[in-house]
Amino acid sequence: MMSSSTIRDLQRELENKxxxxxxxxxxxxxxxxxxxxxxxxLGENELVLKELDLLKEDANVYKLIGPVLVKQDLAEANANVRKRIEYISAEL
Incomplete structure (x- = not known):
């Protein structure tokens, strides 16, 4: 039969586990x-990239910064989205 100290030790070990x-x-x-x-x-950014690829080079692109839409160059927007996709993919 087990002693009470052995039982207590086992109980403590079980609680720890x-x-x-x-x-x-x-x-x-x-x-x-x-x-x-x-x-x-990642899915959202890939969708944005597909949408940006559909645009003509002279298309207006806007970025939401806080409550304001700020005009952004299409190439810059493309680069930013690609960097985000790269970062997110690395995190996954």
Whole structure:
């Protein structure tokens, strides 16, 4: 038969393992949410890039900065979106 100190030690060890498991589950859930966010952003940016590719070189492109739409050069907008896609892809 096990002594009460052995049982307490086993119980403490079990609680520690349960806490570790809980932390891991929270980390996995957090990582899943971050990955989901990046995947959505990647899709949005790829869609924007396709739309920008459809535009003529002299088309007006605007970027939303706070509450204001600011005119932006098409080449600059293309470069910015490509950089964002590159960054997001690296994060995934």
């Amino acid at each position: 349960a806490n570790d498991l809980s932390k891991l589950q929270k980390d996995i859930a957090k990582n899943h949410q971050v990955r989901k966010k990046y995947t959505i952003q």
